[in-house]
Amino acid sequence: MRRPVESVPGGAAGRRITIREIAHEAKVSTATVSRALNAPEKVAEETRQAVMAVIERHHFVMDGVAMSLASRRTRTIGLIIPTITNSIYASSTQAIQQCAQASGYAVLVGVSEFDAGQEASLIRRLLERRVDGLILTGTTRASALYETLKRNGLPFILTWQPSEESELPSVAFDNFAAARLAMDHLIRLGHRRIGLICGRSEANDRALARRLAYEAAMRGLGVAEAEWLIFERDFEFIEGRTAMHRMLDHRLPPTAVFCANDIQAIGALSECQARGVKVPDEMSLIGFDDLPISQYLSPQLTSIRVPASQMGYLAAEKLLAWIASGEAPESEVLPVTLVERDTTGPAP
Amino acid sequence: MRRPVESVPGGAAGRRITIREIAHEAKVSTATVSRALNAPEKVAEETRQAVMAVIERHHFVMDGVAMSLASRRTRTIGLIIPTITNSIYASSTQAIQQCAQASGYAVLVGVSEFDAGQEASLIRRLLERRVDGLILTGTTRASALYETLKRNGLPFILTWQPSEESELPSVAFDNFAAARLAMDHLIRLGHRRIGLICGRSEANDRALARRLAYEAAMRGLGVAEAEWLIFERDFEFIEGRTAMHRMLDHRLPPTAVFCANDIQAIGALSECQARGVKVPDEMSLIGFDDLPISQYLSPQLTSIRVPASQMGYLAAEKLLAWIASGEAPESEVLPVTLVERDTTGPAP
DNA sequence: GCTTATGATGCAAACGTTTTCATCGGATGC
């Protein structure tokens, strides 16, 4: 496989300069160049400067791919989220980015669109690319997948939902407890006929946990199951809106609705406004996520604030620590808070 | 560097199986295994199946790093955006992801936080990781940077702002013309005292183009420069809100405000509502971006709809085509539309 | 002055693929 002396007339994309040429020009070995860059303390200051001079002269940058192959570390972590467009995921993603970027790691993000099959295939692809670690969303997935990760010795952190098992480290908040916080707020205000709008619980364990909290609260109230109103929908404004539309058309509409995410809550709110249903006088509405926008709505949305950024940052920190040390970290449960604003009021 | 026969008692993270072992077990050469996976048509069907059987038996997956090193393609593209949390960037990012994912490419995203220095360092890092191509936001950057990209023969596409020079392929819409659309709408409604809230024009060429359009429109109206009200702020709701606060405190407040992005527009709207300023009766407000949420606000926000998803998808397509063919694509300018809703009305 | 640490450097074997050639056993054409 001899290359014919690179004499392309037009001058194609110039061959990159390699560490070998740098070494030759600096009259040292490639090992020394490598060390000058990766472990300066192992090289005499004088030598280091000489090497650096040559490097700068040629604008030399190491080939990350070759580095990865030789060192068996890619300095890349994988992140899988269901969607970027919901800004609550954007927040945690950005925090993960910041933490990784600060440590010289890159983030390979995969969007699973709430689809387990797609998630599995994304994970496989990240594995093939030899990411050093993984941050996943939610905890519910085929155990074969977790097996694969373990078999490959790949560090990973679960987020958005605490894991039950201790061998699966997670950084998350308690969705069930958080949703109870929302329900208790409504109940404290005297509501008994409460509706629920949430994500698809079969594809989303966070939505499921929130739904279970709703159901537990309703049972606690002694309200007959037949009187509950539950809508599982996709994460779109319009879905929240149409769900509210149907609730209001019900023979006995609820006096309050728990929307398990702010996106749907905003859609629901817009439906109330369009139909002239007064919020919170005739209808109380509580969201979940406390998106930045929620306090700029009119009326301002009552919601559950979740620590998306903090969670992302912490997850990234723990993952990087795991990669560096080889020791799996402890799970961590972050607190959430109820943010009372203007869309909830006493039951009529 | 001989490894001592791998007899770790605890059984550490098992050494991965390699193509060589697959080849040996299937009684073929590594070349054939490689071809069976990458170019099945070059291998006899019988052989291919035998190889595949061994591969499946061992759950073998190729090492992407080694593939990249040998083939000099990483099947990865880099994307640099100023922020993910503004959902308009999330939209284009998601579209880029989808396109790339569908073609087996991964996306390495860097967040520059509207900082040219950070952007440059991110680009360098992506270069080091040997991405096959790059998607950048905006066109204004040090020419040395473009030089570096060309020197490395790296395909790249500019987005969010059309490029002036034809050697810099872009997929974008015309920010100046789009902003004129907004201004003309206000002018048509009879407004003459118009304020502007926009991003930092020194760090953001999209904001600059929009501001220039505003200024051109104002001059066209014959309004004295001294009477313009301009606020350059960061992309936060609160910044739009405080800007509007100051406008309303002005001795001669504008009757309309052009907010060069919906985030700030929503902040501005909330300030009007908090102060009891009627929109659109006493104050007209037009945004820019037409975020999904804008039509679920009350009143619904008039805005300029930009083709974020389409732009992202198309940019990714063109980039991948460039990578595949070696031929730089033509630039493309996408249309924008004015979406008239409820925050703009006739001047009082 | 002789051993023993110590620090700086070099050698060369990995890392796990891809890809260019060369080879080889038929099938094809005449």
Added chain:
DNA sequence: GCATCCGATGAAAACGTTTGCATCATAAGC
């Protein structure tokens, strides 16, 4: 029956680093 072509395969040289070990001064310890 012979030259030619073709499709399938294999050998082995890249790809551009890292890193364990050996080497060699020089300093330190006694």
